[in-house]
Amino acid sequence: MSTMRLRRDPRTERAAHRIDGTARPRFDLAAAAETTGGRLRRNPRAEVERMLVAGTSRRRLDRSQRSVSTPLHIAAPAETAAAPRLIVIEEPAFLVAVVPDAPGGRLTPHDRQMIGAARLLAEKGGAVLALLAEPCEEIGPAGADRVLLVEASTGYDPEGRSASIAMAVDGLGVRHALFPESVDGGDIARRVAADLGEALFAGAESIAANAVTRASRGRRVEQRRAPPRLISLAADAALPYAGAPREARALQDDPMPTVPTRRAILAAEIIPADPARVPLGEAGFVVSAGNGVTDFDGFRAVAAALGATPGASRVVCDAGLMPRAAQVGASGTVLEATCYFALGIAGAPQHLQGIARCEHVVAVNTDLHAAMIERAGLAIVADAQKVMPALLAALECETETTA
Amino acid sequence: MKVTVLLSAGLHPVSGRPCPAAVELQAIRLAHTLGTPELTGLHAGPAADAVRDALGQGLPRLLWLETAVEDDPLAGLVAALATDRPDLILAGRQAQGADDSGLLPYALAKALGLPIIADAVAIEPAGEGAVHVVQALPRGARRRVTVRLPAVVTVHPAAPTALPFAFAAARRGTVERRAGQAALRSGAAIDERPYRKRPKLIAKAAAGASAADRLKAATESAAGGGRLLVDPAPDEAAREIIAHLRELGVLRR
Amino acid sequence: MSAPAVSLVAMLYVLAVIAAVMMGRRVSLWRAGRPMQVDWLKGIQALPKRYLVDVHHVVGRDPFTARMHALTAGGLLAGSGLLLLAPLAGGFRLYWALIALLFAAMLAGGAMVRKRRTPKPARLSGGRFNMLPLLLIGYAAGCFLVALDAASGGWLWLLAWPGLWLAAAGGMGLVLQLDRGPMRHAFAGALHLVAHPRPGRFEGRRETALAPLDLEAPRLGVETPADFTWNRLLGFDACIQCGRCEVACPAFAAGQPLNPKKLIQDLAATIVPGGTNAAYAGSPYPHARAVAGVGGPQQAIIGREAMIHPDTLWSCTTCRACVEECPMMIEHVDAIISLRRHETLECGAVPEKAAPALAELRYADDAQGRPLVARTDFAAGVPLPLISARGEADILLWLGEGAYDMRHGRSLRALLKLLHLAKVDFAVLGPEEKDCGDLARRLGDEATFQRLAGDNIATLARYRFRRILTADPHALHTLRNEYPAFGGHYDVVHHAALLDELVAAGHLAPGALALADVTYHDPCYLGRYNGEVEAPRRLLDRLGLNRVEMERHGKRSMCCGGGGGAPLSDIEGETRIPDIRMGQAAATGAGIVAVACPQCTAMLEGVTGERPEVRDISELVLMAVEAAASPADNRAARQPEPVA
Ligand SMILES: Cc1cc2nc3c(=O)[nH]c(=O)nc-3n(C[C@H](O)[C@H](O)[C@H](O)COP(=O)(O)OP(=O)(O)OC[C@H]3O[C@@H](n4cnc5c(N)ncnc54)[C@H](O)[C@@H]3O)c2cc1C
Ligand code: SF4
Ligand code: SF4
Secondary structure, three states: OOOOOEOHHHHHHHHHHHHOOOOOOOOOOOOOOOOOOOEEEEEEHHHHHHHHHHOOOOOOOOOOOOOOOOOEEEEEEEHOOOOOOOOOOOOOOOOOOOOOHHHOOOOOOHHHHHHHHHHHHHHHHEEEEEOOOOOOHHHHOOOOOOOEEEEEOOOOOHHHHHHHHHHOOOOOOHHHHEEEOHHHHHHHHHHHHHHHHHHHHEEEEEEEOOEEEEEEEOEEEEEEEEOOOOEOOOOOOOOOOOOEOOOOOEEOOOOOOOOOOOOOEEEEEEEOOOOOOOOOOHHHHHEEOOOOOHHHHHHHHHHHHOOOEEOOOOOOOHOOOOHHHHEEEEOOOOOOOOOOEOOOOOOOOHHHHHOOOEEEEEEOOOOOOOHHHHHHOOEEOOOHHHHHHHHHHHHHHHHHOOO | OOOEEOOOEEOOOOOOOEOOOHHHHHHHHHHOOOOOOEEEEEEOOOOOHHHHHHHOOOOOEEEEEEEOOOHHHHHHHHHHHHHHHOEEEEEOOOOOOOOOOOOOHHHHHHHHHOOOEEEEEEEEEOOOOHHHHHHHHHHOEEEEEEEEEEEEEEEEEOOOOOOOHHHHHHHHHHEEEEEEEOOOOOOOOEEEEOOOOOOOOOOOOOOOOHHHHHHHHHHHHOOOOOEEEEOOOOHHHHHHHHHHHHHHHOOOO | OOHHHHHHHHHHHHHHHHHHHHHHHHHHHOOEEEEEOOOOOHHHHHHHHHHHHHHHHOOOOOHHHHHHHHHHHHHHHHHHHHHHHHOOOOOOOOHHHHHHHHHHHHHHHHHHHHHHHOOOOOOOOOOHHHHHHHHHHHHHHHHHHHHHHHHHOOHHHHHHHHHHHHHHHHHHHHHHOOOOOOOOOHHHHHHHOOOOOOOOHOOOOOOOOOOOOOEEEEEEOOOOHHHHHHHHHHHHHHHOOOOHHHHEEEEHHHHOOHHHHHHHHHHHHHHHOEEEOOOOOHHHHOOOOOOOOOOOOOOOOOOOOOOOOOOHHHOOOOOOHHHHHHOOOOOOOHHHHHHHHHHHHOOOOOOOHHHHHHHHHHHHHHOOOOOHEEEEEHHOOOOOOOOHHEEEEEEEEEOOOOHHHHHHHHHHHHHHHHHHHHOOEEOOOOOHHHOOHHHHOOOHHHHHHHHHHHHHHHHHOOOEEEEEEEEHHHHHHHHHHHHHHOOOOOOEEEEEHHHHHHHOOOOOOOOOOOOOOOEEEEOOOOOOOOOOOHHHHHHHHOOOOEOOOOOOHHHHHHHOOOOHHHHHHHOOOOOOOOOOOHHHHHHHOOOOOEEEOHHHHHHOOOOOOOOOEEEEEEHHHHHHHHHHHHHOOOOHHHHOOOOO
């Protein structure tokens, strides 16, 4: 539900029914009125609902503004926007730059969140300018009004790239520049800050037009200030832009020139991650087998098909069915994964310790009362032996249809 | 090879007591993988209690530039490094216990006119005057960068764990104490208050879903909601799991 | 005196000289060790008692061996000793008759030695030990024949001459092995009893605390044999390779690369310059890791290039079962900890998972880096008074690290409820309680232990209390036995003992529980380290439970595998120690294993499959008390609260 409702505006409503081409005003009230346009009206109930913090039994409101301050530009409730209109800002009062990672020209969720945050900063007449390394089609729908190609020189040259970005930020008089606090984004942000000799508000954890906050002193202190020029945004700290597509007009015809640098980097090569061999502690998605799994070839096949890193409970490692390095838990590896998929694992405290930092847990277990079932966001009480082949089949069937 | 490891005044995240920052200790270990470098730790700050323990974890020598609490360490570090001219300057990707912005190595590299490579998990010699730096990319991917020395390299937490602490070695290591440089911190006054954890805003919808879906997903519970299916048919279970994983965005196919 | 008798006595004098030379060689090796003040006079005076009472208390657990040893050793020592007096008494036939009798006894003993070794049990050694029965029998038989002849007045001379040869061969064989063979245990063992590093053991004192380490010393812990004190080296030589420690060792049973017997033999072998362990012919370390297997008094003991692999060192749970069983009173755990101290403090060579735990202890005073204020979270509503708010309490409750654990939190909650019911005046330190340092100390990190001990002692000094109560035997041992060396003297009581007291005094009135049979698992740090085996059993009996005993119980109980940092070291073996122990519990047919230690709870709860329930003693008492309070819903109380 949107927090904004359209406010009825009788005058425009009437105008919509007016029959054109007659000197005297004539109205056809039976004609379907267009509902677009008009001023927005606050919907307090929806706002409160949006502020509700989910997952707590007691009613709690989060007034940190992030969840309520949906951009004001939603022209219509998103659900009904079958063919959303392009929103155009002709004369921006100021620019808010974003520097997405956009690997291969595709925005990451973190990029989208950053653009969402940029929209908050651009609220009062500003435009969001995306500084892109390569063209990106998604950038307009994701919320950028302007784009500027800051072409990367060939190869991995963060120094050159940051120099160009710094030039753009400075040269265009950008009011704020946002970076994702990701591996490469965080690097570029700091380089730009060093180039401009300015402070970086690094890893902002909440952002609004009037204030940004971040953790400091080993996460013991929260720093808060009005948004400065350079901000890098932590993951999952802002919502992606959810309004109608933006124009993404090229700011100028030519891309920003690359700045020549010393090129101290002689060579660079990417070594892609192989989920089957990524160290467990770094894996993003782990599927684990416990004592409830008997078919380990099948299990490995499932892990491979899901593109997940295989793990196991200690019982399984003790029995030699999986290597010791695969053990998850207190005496094994403590995971950092986003998602943990447990097949036939009871969820002993020593095991749960290993997944304490996993945001999402999916469990398949025959025992409704297993601790893992309780821990899981999606819990399935079923025989893992039967679910595994079904999973394989479903995944295979999917690849066939997409192929 | 001359290697200097920058050591920050770390604070333990739970106890708040001085303690060396983990990545910096990992940096010391990385330095040891480069054969037998001439290794020095460099710290600027009012006290060296915390960093002194690094002497027990593979650091033979510590240079401590004594500065006042309100001093910006950068100027002193730059001056010391400009005279010392190490081939490789290693730092943690982010300090822990001070401003924690991770900006210092970059400012330092800029001031010294050196290239900087972030997030190393391994460093290997690459012939005369160069090293291969293996960078950690998200989710286990790596980038192998060859960089000319001298250079600044920051170390990522995925680097090999630090050498374990040896009390006797810490006792034997030497600390050289020098007066640091007074330099006032720049920057606007920042309002500070005790840290408070904020609920994460997670966009569960996969990239490319409709705006409405994303909005809906984003406002839903971040904790998964706790759905329970009892005795579904295997096919149904499989469908549910795949849909759920896709929603979480972990299924990348 | 008959001619054979004269020859025998002469030969014996020669043998005595050779024996002295052989022993001297060994003694000179011990001199490589660090000096240690020994009260010789007291030691020698105490020797007969130490031998006849303390040693035989251990040996006597196996009556056959006890008889065997009494006959053999008694016959050998008394017979040979008397023979040396022949120049004075050689003219009396009664004298010779007595000698013949003694050697007859020794002959019987020798035959028993032989019988015990056929077939050879796995715990006994082969090699040089295979010769032992023959040598003993030869020497005894020979001396017997010669003495018999002399007693008979020379009538049996036909037997006496071959007897003399037999005695010479046997005696020579025994003496020549004095430095490296089985007979070394005789003189080294006797000396060890005299110069024992823990004389308090023989005076009924609890000598289980580790000795504090001087952190200012130039070298910390033991790197080479020369770093041991000389009487420790002597102790290693006292080992008779009886294998009792091997049988008792939980790590050995679980197939981890530790065998205390071999460990002591390896240590004894390193004393000799260029020494190797090649002559050892007992059970190896299970799944032994490859090592060079050479040593020397100035050579490192631990390492792949040395005598003992680090995995061997880190497999030990410090359960003291080996020490408890050793008839030679050898202190294995002291040796292991000394070696660990060097590995940890000098080399930082700790097991992978132990390093972060020690780091957290250093900087956050908890092995998992949890906030100290969170230690009291388990109470979940049960009132938990802080001593800082009142300054004093009758009983200070030491919570220990188990308080952070959800499972043990339940046991502690039961204890709290019982204390409230019994109107005990108690309080906790709350956030002021730091880790007691047990883990750090067992892992060899004496520096961290001493800091934690100092901090805790300083905190405790600020409050007034009569006793410290704890449900954690590791904390109990550390506070009761190890803090005194740092100036903290406390009356520490285990919760089982206190609950027993409270029930006895009528402050708690448990009803009879009609549960399944219960078997009690003795925590090493309560039973063996502190000798407290009665109170928990008495308490269980007061609950009207049918109590069954495992074969290994009381001071001879088997470890759960949770001590000494072993869960962190996590050295790979064939099985897990808790699985073995749970198997023993299940074999009694009991439905419940009663435990009295958070480590035991964690280890035994970790056993999968069909097994008895694990219940802390406090939980059982609370059930009984609640059952008595409300007989109406007795049945509900009988259902154990499901494990969180
Ligand atoms: C000091 C210590 C440290 C430990 N460290 C670790 C550690 O680091 N990591 C670790 O994992 N464990 C550790 N443990 C062991 C831990 O306590 C448990 O024993 C272990 O995690 C149990 O593994 P499990 O869940 O696979 O097996 P089980 O407990 O046997 O559970 C199997 C589960 O599978 C379910 N199941 C059975 N059949 C099926 C089926 N066909 N389909 C679906 N489900 C089925 C059952 O309902 C059950 O819930 C440690 C223990 C101790 C004492
Ligand atoms: S150490 Fe003790 S128990 Fe072990 S074999 Fe030697 S004498 Fe026997
Ligand atoms: S203390 Fe226990 S584990 Fe260690 S060697 Fe002795 S019996 Fe084995």
